[in-house]
Amino acid sequence: MYILPSSVASPLVSWLNGQRLLREQLPFPDEDIAAAVQAGLLHEQPGLIKTARAWRCVRCGNDDPHLFASFPCARCGSDCTYCRKCLVMGRIGTCTRLVHAALLLPSERYEAPFTWDGELSAAQAEAAQAVCQAVLDRSELTVWAVCGAGKTEILFPAIAAALENGERVCLATPRIDVVRELAPRFRQAFPRVPLAVWHGGSEERGRIAPLVLSTTHQLLRAYRAFDVMIIDEVDAFPYSVEPMLEYAASQARKEQSSLIYLTATPSRVWQLDIRRGRRNAAVIPARYHGCPLPVPAFEWCGNWRKRLERGRLPQNVLAWVLRRLEQGKQAFLFVPRIDELEAVTRLLQRVNPTIVGVHAEAPDRAEHVQAFRDGRVPLLVTTTILERGVTVPNIDVAVLGAEDRIFTESALVQIAGRVGRHAAFPDGDVRFFHHGKTNAMVRARRHILRMNEEAKKRGLLRR
Amino acid sequence: MNCLLCHSPYNPIANWRQLLFLEDFDVLCPRCRGAFQLIDGRLCEMCGRSLEESAPSICADCLDWEEDERWRGVLAKNRSVYVYNEWMKEVIALWKFRGDYVVAEAFRQPLTAVFRRDFGSGWQLVPIPLSAERLHERGFNQAEALARLLPLPSVPWLARKHSEKQSKKSRRERLETDNPFFLSGHPPINGKRIVLIDDIYTTGVTVRHAARVLLEAGAAEVGSLTLVRA
Ligand SMILES: [Zn+2]
Ligand SMILES: [Zn+2]
Ligand SMILES: [Zn+2]
Ligand SMILES: [Zn+2]
Numbered sequence: 300m301y302i303l304p305s306s307v308a309s310p311l312v313s314w315l316n317g318q319r320l321l322r323e324q325l326p327f328p329d330e331d332i333a334a335a336v337q338a339g340l341l342h343e344q345p346g347l348i349k350t351a352r353a354w355r356c357v358r359c360g361n362d363d364p365h366l367f368a369s370f371p372c373a374r375c376g377s378d379c380t381y382c383r384k385c386l387v388m389g390r391i392g393t394c395t396r397l398v399h400a401a402l403l404l405p406s407e408r409y410e411a412p413f414t415w416d417g418e419l420s421a422a423q424a425e426a427a428q429a430v431c432q433a434v435l436d437r438s439e440l441t442v443w444a445v446c447g448a449g450k451t452e453i454l455f456p457a458i459a460a461a462l463e464n465g466e467r468v469c470l471a472t473p474r475i476d477v478v479r480e481l482a483p484r485f486r487q488a489f490p491r492v493p494l495a496v497w498h499g500g501s502e503e504r505g506r507i508a509p510l511v512l513s514t515t516h517q518l519l520r521a522y523r524a525f526d527v528m529i530i531d532e533v534d535a536f537p538y539s540v541e542p543m544l545e546y547a548a549s550q551a552r553k554e555q556s557s558l559i560y561l562t563a564t565p566s567r568v569w570q571l572d573i574r575r576g577r578r579n580a581a582v583i584p585a586r587y588h589g590c591p592l593p594v595p596a597f598e599w600c601g602n603w604r605k606r607l608e609r610g611r612l613p614q615n616v617l618a619w620v621l622r623r624l625e626q627g628k629q630a631f632l633f634v635p636r637i638d639e640l641e642a643v644t645r646l647l648q649r650v651n652p653t654i655v656g657v658h659a660e661a662p663d664r665a666e667h668v669q670a671f672r673d674g675r676v677p678l679l680v681t682t683t684i685l686e687r688g689v690t691v692p693n694i695d696v697a698v699l700g701a702e703d704r705i706f707t708e709s710a711l712v713q714i715a716g717r718v719g720r721h722a723a724f725p726d727g728d729v730r731f732f733h734h735g736k737t738n739a740m741v742r743a744r745r746h747i748l749r750m751n752e753e754a755k756k757r758g759l760l761r762r
Numbered sequence: 763m764n765c766l767l768c769h770s771p772y773n774p775i776a777n778w779r780q781l782l783f784l785e786d787f788d789v790l791c792p793r794c795r796g797a798f799q800l801i802d803g804r805l806c807e808m809c810g811r812s813l814e815e816s817a818p819s820i821c822a823d824c825l826d827w828e829e830d831e832r833w834r835g836v837l838a839k840n841r842s843v844y845v846y847n848e849w850m851k852e853v854i855a856l857w858k859f860r861g862d863y864v865v866a867e868a869f870r871q872p873l874t875a876v877f878r879r880d881f882g883s884g885w886q887l888v889p890i891p892l893s894a895e896r897l898h899e900r901g902f903n904q905a906e907a908l909a910r911l912l913p914l915p916s917v918p919w920l921a922r923k924h925s926e927k928q929s930k931k932s933r934r935e936r937l938e939t940d941n942p943f944f945l946s947g948h949p950p951i952n953g954k955r956i957v958l959i960d961d962i963y964t965t966g967v968t969v970r971h972a973a974r975v976l977l978e979a980g981a982a983e984v985g986s987l988t989l990v991r992a
Binding site for chain 1: 856
């Protein structure tokens, strides 16, 4: 692609740089836009495309007929279909058009951009080498790293190499709290490199920088902008990565670019492909502290839902909770649904009134999580992994109703992954209370055992 | 079926009656529906907000209006469906500002019920218009979307001048400013009973400005029906 020096490019092109937006979102007179389109400086695309089933949204990739609706549109005077999935980014309908610049302004090179004095473990160093190679080859790589392996540091050497080459790097994740948490770590590691943080509440969203951290939705703004695309789906529990993130990444990266997936719990298909060598992968089976992952124990607890209706908890579950309270050891108790969370919390509060229940949509969630982190709450009943930052050093975890469909293999692996992350307390109890063992439970346990075996085989364990 | 708002699956058939009499089923799951709060109990006779059992039949705000001789009797009455709670604020933001038009479907049944209870077929529906600029920006007029839910046709008898956003001004200032509404063409208003349709009744200025234009053009009576009483 021929790249104009930035002084020659029109203000429209440099303003749009690397973004694809709705035509009406451009703060320029319509005549200017039309002229730029005419001159080939801007490209226009329809917002929606007709498919055999219904429609496809060009911006977010949605093609589920249930997520389209229509309305009598005052702009075009006819019935317009619109995408309900990416409304946050401005409504995109049959009469709206997407605009992007035909050329991308070049990025600067950064000499020795990297100032990090931490040390990588042997397993991390091996994976970091694989990431460097993928970035160099502009190829695809999956980094399969257990919970607590220290994934972020693995990326640093490869990112540094890309920045030295004048390439643009983007890390995208479904979760806004991950973006917020990573920003200071990246700023510290790359102090002289401009970093843009894209999420719904940030002023700099959409601004192209050599380093970009973005949520799924905001990534929809970028088009053919990045040389290195990293998809971090850490702790996306309980929902596996939305197909939207995949799509957004495919649009945001350049055609010639590298694609790095970071995951603790790849899907079964991916696991199989990795094992058979059909998917290029770097596996980190051990935690940074070199102790094996705690293996979940299964314990039958009868028809707990029926007991709960009668206002009681299964004996062994209650005993497990009482034990932690006695020992003064903090614990998570996972339950499948919000109404069950409320019932269980009410029952446990009779035993200890400082126990709290929190679910993902609870308005006072942040407060309770902070109280738990401060040690003011002995046990947290919850339906979901709350935040990535909730790594309480010394903790046990139990699941009540581990047989429920919501607890997939990856959800259970993530739950078990809460325990023993800190080097000072690498062990802990992981217990799945169930009313009938499921395949997901068995696979989760096997998943963890396999990782421990491989870590041992590769000599990555300290004990 | 999946809920129109939260997209989670639910069973829309609440009872056998619904199946037997082919009643419309709800497009919302019970959780989302339950988060809206209907206005019920004793109402202010003028503006339709709920009142304490012991309160006088007209609220203090409406008393202000009726004591002002320039505005006395301009609005026959207002009736609204829902309370403006946090949930409603969120839903309105999605519907009106993000432009998720189809959300209006969730209001069809309750809005129709209030229309039948407090107005009826003797009234002519007129949606509160948007200015041409705002209409272009938003793509649709939310008041018109509500009017379309009702079982009678509505008529575009009013138009609106573009003015700065209302919320920046005080009530007094808004009253003094020029009326933004004017007649659209030469509609056959004479002797008609008209019900204005809008999304929110806050201070009552908007519907009274519109009502005055219609009364001056010969309407017999003008009331208003809004989704929300703020
Ligand atoms: Zn879309
Ligand atoms: Zn249109
Ligand atoms: Zn719902
Ligand atoms: Zn009143």
